[in-house]
Amino acid sequence: MNLEIYDDNQLVDDKHQQLARELFDYGAKQIDLPADTEASITFSTLDEIHKINLKYRQMDRPTDVISFAIEDADDTSVLEMELGIPRNIGDLFICPEIVQKQAVEYGHSLEREFGYTVIHGLLHLSGYDHIQDDEAEVMFSLQEKILDNFGLQR
DSSP states (O other): EEEEOOTTTTOHHHHHHHHHHHHHHHHHHHHHHTTTTEEEEEEEHHHHHHHHHHHHHOOOOOOSEEEESEEEEEEOHHHHHHHHOOOOOOOOEEEEHHHHHHHHHHTTHHHHHHHHHHHHHHHHHHHOOOHHHHHHHHHHHHHHHHHHHTOOOO
8 A cells, every 4th residue: 555644734743644554554455455556644734624624525614534535436447457557546634633632522542533534534535435324334344343453442
């Protein structure tokens, strides 16, 4: 998994950036993404993620994670298939400040909540969703399985 991490405001320490890399790689293997799959995570301030949420989701509030999938899960480009170009699944924007607040609110460790956010975003980039009840059951079950097997139980 080729994961680019952007943290221009130095919002996340090296330990949590490494955790994001390890989790993303582990999660990608669990859902059978090719090893050369590409994605990015940008750690954003409260104000930045609020603006993104408003502009792209018409939600006038900050949020923990926003995913921008480049393609649907069933939409593999001809270039990727025929030329072996790595698949880029998209970009995540994560607000560490909200992740911290949610860890306290839900009674989780920071690592567990951080991991939840990373895996939740990875699954969205990979075509999973939770709008319909049956989709939610599949996505949340897989999310819990990945986190538990990685060692980030509730």
